Amino acid sequence: MQPFTTHTGLVAPLDRVNVDTDQIIPKQFLKTIKRTGLREGLFYDWRKRKDGSQDPDFFLNQPRYKHASILLTRDNFGCGSSREHAPWALLDQGFRSVIAPSFADIFYNNCFQNGILPVVLKADEVQALFKGASREGCQLTVDLAAQTVTAPDGTAYRFDIDPLRKDCLYKGLDAIGLSLQHASAIAAYEKRRLSDAPWLFTDLAR
Amino acid sequence: MAAQTLFEKIWDAHIVHTEPDGTTLLYVDRQLVHEVTSPQAFESLKLAGRKPRRPGATLAVPDHNVPTTDRKLGIADPVSAKQIQTLEENCRDFGITIFGMNDTRQGIVHVIGPEQGFTLPGMTIVCGDSHTSTHGAFGALAFGIGTSEVEHVLATQCLIQTRPRTMEIRVDGKLSDRCSAKDVILAIIGRIGTAGGTGYVIEYTGSVIRGLTMEGRMTLCNMSIEAGARAGMVAPDEKTAAYIKGRPMAPAGDLFDRAVKAWRDLPTDPGAKYDLTVELNAEQIAPQVTWGTSPGMVTGVDGKVPDPKAMPDEKSRKATERALEYMGLTPNTPMTQINIDKVFIGSCTNSRIEDLRLAASFAKGKQVAKNVHAMVVPGSGLVKHQAEQEGLDKIFRDAGFEWREAGCSMCLAMNADVLQPGERCASTSNRNFEGRQGAGGRTHLVSPIMAVAAAVEGHFVDIRNWN
Numbered sequence: 001m002q003p004f005t006t007h008t009g010l011v012a013p014l015d016r017v018n019v020d021t022d023q024i025i026p027k028q029f030l031k032t033i034k035r036t037g038l039r040e041g042l043f044y045d046w047r048k049r050k051d052g053s054q055d056p057d058f059f060l061n062q063p064r065y066k067h068a069s070i071l072l073t074r075d076n077f078g079c080g081s082s083r084e085h086a087p088w089a090l091l092d093q094g095f096r097s098v099i100a101p102s103f104a105d106i107f108y109n110n111c112f113q114n115g116i117l118p119v120v121l122k123a124d125e126v127q128a129l130f131k132g133a134s135r136e137g138c139q140l141t142v143d144l145a146a147q148t149v150t151a152p153d154g155t156a157y158r159f160d161i162d163p164l165r166k167d168c169l170y171k172g173l174d175a176i177g178l179s180l181q182h183a184s185a186i187a188a189y190e191k192r193r194l195s196d197a198p199w200l201f202t203d204l205a206r
Numbered sequence: 207m208a209a210q211t212l213f214e215k216i217w218d219a220h221i222v223h224t225e226p227d228g229t230t231l232l233y234v235d236r237q238l239v240h241e242v243t244s245p246q247a248f249e250s251l252k253l254a255g256r257k258p259r260r261p262g263a264t265l266a267v268p269d270h271n272v273p274t275t276d277r278k279l280g281i282a283d284p285v286s287a288k289q290i291q292t293l294e295e296n297c298r299d300f301g302i303t304i305f306g307m308n309d310t311r312q313g314i315v316h317v318i319g320p321e322q323g324f325t326l327p328g329m330t331i332v333c334g335d336s337h338t339s340t341h342g343a344f345g346a347l348a349f350g351i352g353t354s355e356v357e358h359v360l361a362t363q364c365l366i367q368t369r370p371r372t373m374e375i376r377v378d379g380k381l382s383d384r385c386s387a388k389d390v391i392l393a394i395i396g397r398i399g400t401a402g403g404t405g406y407v408i409e410y411t412g413s414v415i416r417g418l419t420m421e422g423r424m425t426l427c428n429m430s431i432e433a434g435a436r437a438g439m440v441a442p443d444e445k446t447a448a449y450i451k452g453r454p455m456a457p458a459g460d461l462f463d464r465a466v467k468a469w470r471d472l473p474t475d476p477g478a479k480y481d482l483t484v485e486l487n488a489e490q491i492a493p494q495v496t497w498g499t500s501p502g503m504v505t506g507v508d509g510k511v512p513d514p515k516a517m518p519d520e521k522s523r524k525a526t527e528r529a530l531e532y533m534g535l536t537p538n539t540p541m542t543q544i545n546i547d548k549v550f551i552g553s554c555t556n557s558r559i560e561d562l563r564l565a566a567s568f569a570k571g572k573q574v575a576k577n578v579h580a581m582v583v584p585g586s587g588l589v590k591h592q593a594e595q596e597g598l599d600k601i602f603r604d605a606g607f608e609w610r611e612a613g614c615s616m617c618l619a620m621n622a623d624v625l626q627p628g629e630r631c632a633s634t635s636n637r638n639f640e641g642r643q644g645a646g647g648r649t650h651l652v653s654p655i656m657a658v659a660a661a662v663e664g665h666f667v668d669i670r671n672w673n
Binding site: 016017018020022023026027028030031032033034035045050074075076079080081082083084087102103104105106109110113114162163164165175176178179180182183185186189190193197198199200202203204205 | 222223225226227229231233235242243245246249254256259260261262263264265270271283285286288289292303326328329334335336350351352353354355357358361362363364366368400401404405431432434436455457461462464465468500521525528618619620627637639640641642645646
């Protein structure tokens with residue numbers, strides 16, 4: 001996984017609440033057996049008008065946001081389906097960070113597995129960033145170590161993050177490798193549980 | 207020992223290790239796997255040279271992509287076929303039990319877990335699918351995860367988790383006999399909102415919940431994720447044990463008796479504290495119909511399409527305007543005046559035998575309206591078989607419903623069962639998101655009997671006054 005230390009990039013605003021993962025990447029793109037190449041599915045239905053042509057008003061169709069790497073959006077982003085294809089598609093498009101007042105839990109988790117930093121800011125702070133983002137070429141700096149998002153006018157907004165999540169993302173650690181460091185604790189747990197609750201260990205034989 | 211909630215008891219019993227910041231390495235008892243969210247997990251496992259820690263703790267089934275028409279014909283879409291073939295190969299390579307597409311036990315992953323007795327009280331259960339919350343109906347801690355975490359559980363039988371907060375949702379009072387668990391959960395989501403449960407595990411309590419059957423409890427817990435909660439739970443009781451007894455993968459004999467004894471200690475202790483409690487009076491719950499593009503956009507069938515002008519703030523006004531435009535609805539239209547084109551009875555929310563029995567009892571002797579296309583998709587091959595033994599398929603067919611093979615089908619339209627742009631559907635599934643059932647399709651979520659009545663009348667009707 002690509003580490004996330006500090007990132008400065010163009011911000012793209014998506015002014016909608018409750019953006020669900022079905023919108024981020026519709027079902028027809030979930031038939032893949034790969035993690036890559038999903039950018040063509042990103043916001044697929046929203047990119048098009050009713051007649052099937054590209055909607056020039058949708059932000060991803062505008063040349064000014066072509067190289068955006070920070071997505072600014074509203075409450076409850078990533079709700080619904082657990083599909084990790086959502087962060088895969090965002091990453092494939094070039095997004096390294098998503099800023100919103102709140103995220104759905106599974107999407108939030110999935111971001112950390114893929115080197116994307118989801119940042120939760122207060123609603124009024126997000127509103128201030130939306131105002132700034134309307135200016136062409138607006139760039140933000142997201143600093144994971146300092147836990148800040150810095151706007152072009154120098155205002156720095158502080159965000160919270162769990163220490164372990166921060167450390168893993170900052171160093172790009174393999175989460176499975178981390179858990180496997182506790183292999184003996186896992187084995188000891190299983191031994192104890194097998195004796196206390198053996199019905200949990202009636203494993204399926206093929 | 208301090209009084210504990212059901213959630214706290216299960217959580218504490220699964221802690222393998224705790225980091226200084228409170229992050230927990232949580233043991234996972236069971237994992238369910240389907241074809242859509244697993245291929246990349248198996249691929250990474252292979253690339254890293256890792257093996258599943260307990261292949262026997264995992265059960266796999268293809269459900270999202272499977273056709274609901276004649277399976278002998280195979281899968282027309284080569285991309286869908288490849289995904290299902292990949293699941294079969296991965297299960298073979300890693301020693302994981304799979305119910306293949308032509309196995310009678312095949313079905314929707316959240317239907318077959320409980321049906322097989324794979325889902326048990328007190329367990330931690332995960333699946334790369336947000337509706338894993340369904341299994342909480344048994345007093346298990348069950349939640350959806352992403353593909354990277356599917357791989358994590360395969361490799362370690364554990365997950366790195368932060369402890370969620372607890373929410374009690376208590377539903378007391380008398381529920382109309384024509385309202386069901388589906389109406390209760392839609393009313394709950396309408397009340398707390400689609401993000402109301404974010405960061406929480408919900409425990410459903412109260413006389414109405416205790417009165418629900420196991421299948422009703424599954425419907426209820428299934429849609430916890432639609433309220434933003436990763437997990438919903440109901441304390442196990444005698445109904446739970448009776449449901450599990452004798453199922454193929456459930457413990458048997460002395461082991462079953464020992465398990466039942468342990469399950470009796472799981473319910474929340476008197477005096478245990480939740481972080482938040484929400485109370486609902488069942489008498490105020492009418493049959494529910496969604497009008498918008500998020501499950502929280504819901505009202506009683508005796509209500510009207512809302513007027514954005516009456517919304518208290520700009521955010522909800524904008525979201526409502528957008529939803530009504532997508533749905534092709536006019537503000538203040540009575541819900542009973544909305545005409546429909548399609549009816550879908552199925553999904554992990556409402557495709558179990560009890561749902562089909564109840565739906566059939568209302569469909570009996572009726573006819574689907576001429577301009578409506580209606581289909582029934584059982585949740586599993588075994589549900590289908592049972593329904594056919596009871597003659598339910600004949601009732602549905604005689605009434606003009608199509609009777610299909612088991613799978614996720616039109617809940618998310620990954621197979622050939624898709625809404626056309628602009629088509630309006632009364633659906634017993636769980637999500638009314640834009641394009642969920644097909645690009646441009648318009649979904650109204652309802653209970654199975656509301657779906658039957660809508661199919662017959664061609665528009666929504668108040669099932670409480672329908673014969």
